[in-house]
Amino acid sequence: MADKQPTIKEIARRLNISVSTVSRALHDHSSIGLRTKMRVKELAQELNYEPNQTAIFFQQRKTFTIGVILPELAESFFSSAISGIEDVAYKNSYTVLLGQSHDDFEREKQLTESMKKHRIDGLLVSVSKNTHTYDHFKLLENAGIPVVFFDRIPTIPAIHYIACNMISGTVQAVSYLLKKGHRVIGMINGPENLFATGERTDGYIQAMQKNRLKYDPSLIVHSDLSTESNFEAMQQLINHKRKVTAVVAFNDYVAMDAMHYAALKKVEVNKDIWFVSYANLPMVHYLKYQPAASVEQFPNLQGKKATEMLLELLTKKEEEGDTSHYKIIVDSKLVVYNE
Amino acid sequence: MADKQPTIKEIARRLNISVSTVSRALHDHSSIGLRTKMRVKELAQELNYEPNQTAIFFQQRKTFTIGVILPELAESFFSSAISGIEDVAYKNSYTVLLGQSHDDFEREKQLTESMKKHRIDGLLVSVSKNTHTYDHFKLLENAGIPVVFFDRIPTIPAIHYIACNMISGTVQAVSYLLKKGHRVIGMINGPENLFATGERTDGYIQAMQKNRLKYDPSLIVHSDLSTESNFEAMQQLINHKRKVTAVVAFNDYVAMDAMHYAALKKVEVNKDIWFVSYANLPMVHYLKYQPAASVEQFPNLQGKKATEMLLELLTKKEEEGDTSHYKIIVDSKLVVYNE
């Protein structure tokens, strides 16, 4: 076992021809005679020759590998995304190098370093919650490695990104509730430093304006997304001086906690109070308390688009010069459950 | 921007010394004087030198990369597993190359090929449902690339693997139900060709024997895991000539379907009929109908252990000779929900 892998050299030696000829023969280069091509290919087959990719990577200064850094693989949003990423990469015979930051800024930095060393051709990243500086990404770009951000994108200019516009979905969500007759709509929003939090707020306000209703800031409460914090937020809404009959929750987990808390306080879900949330979960239908609708963020699609964007950048790069930045926004969309 | 990456050569040129000296200086080799070391390191720092890993990989015939092939990243079981894998790999400064087979045998083969070309140091794999031959893995091993199987393991000898023993958990599950007074316990099992299906059956039988009860094969029905099939299976159990008061479901999804179907048929869950399932899901607590208990399979742990095993094999390899095969079985464990 463990035979030495045959090399191009070996083939050349056996056939008494030069390595360059073998190489060209294997690549169907036009300057090699049909006879020799055949002989080379046959022997290659016979010896089970496989080109040494590491040698090729080295020689070509290209690895056909894209790095992916995201916060947490176990989160269903990201695992859907990576699934889409891998699919597109695979179809284009690229390979995926993986790293999770666990929302740790330092680890994110280390990962970018490590990936740079691995000479990835490009990077896909969804930044950690604690990322506050972006030099580590700039470093990659300066080294000619394009970076595409997805979903969690930094608030800096001159980057490529694809993100989901939470505003549209939020507008739809709030409008849906308004149409159902709700007038006092609460929102359990996320941590204030998150981009996605701001978008939800904007969407809420826009929807109110569109319907010529007054916006009451006290109806938007914030949670750090822990269960306790979610409970607390829900408590605030229940105790609000106005009677809140509907709640837009930051995501499904928050919604589940909120609904749970409401039930505890004898506020009946889908009777006294209604919920709309953002879809991270595939199995809302099996839940004890179901939100009436949920905003879909298309993680798989985002992953795919991001990868396509990156691959595009990789081919464009050869042609140089272009300094424009790609931005794609996919609209989120409200999915109303047929109760 | 896009400065040419400085090389060891460049440093040598600037310092008027040889490349070998620079290389050794950077590695703190004992045969280099302190003075030169300092000079080299300073300049390296200044130029922002980074060793070209692809060159090193090539030169050392080692990539510090492990491949991971699994069926479906979006499945929570596997995303937990990969999360554990990445963690251990990262801690040991290994890198993870990713591929999903989508339970497609051909794609699995292609992935192993691709990974072999990438010269991964080792492979972690959970085989696809349709994998019926294993030559593609043997090929890797013959090339000196160790393969460790996890969770979904082939039924062939002489392999390294880590798997979860479903028997123990199943015995616990059935025993639990027996202790609760149930005497007619149904089981919705999976496709018959799956290893995990057999183990569940075995566990069921063992538990019955242990309690000196007669085993009734007609109480075990099979599903292909689709919702329709799950419904059908549940129907069979409900219509069974004996009155089934408890059901062990293949996994949480199956359980959810089964419970849903039971409810539709006016068989009240956790009153007329009780469920135990296998935990793929983190949020059973939020479900409308909850199983009374669930068998934990520790995907994250399996991933970790598998990676540790692989890394161990990688270091052992240097010492050669050892042809033994590692096997680790982690026991599954029943988690009873405090209703």
Next chain:
DNA sequence: CATGCACCAGCAAACGTTTGCGTTATTTAT
């Protein structure tokens, strides 16, 4: 004063491929 021994540093090969250019036959056009 010669010998030996640390100590430092350089030379060159090697890893496996690709590719620009040069060389030799062979064919084609004039």
Next chain:
DNA sequence: ATAAATAACGCAAACGTTTGCTGGTGCATG
């Protein structure tokens, strides 16, 4: 027939590192 074009292949450099071996100092030892 002769120059010119073409076909088929080889030479050697290059990609960036590591590493075995060799060589040259300076210094203490015999």
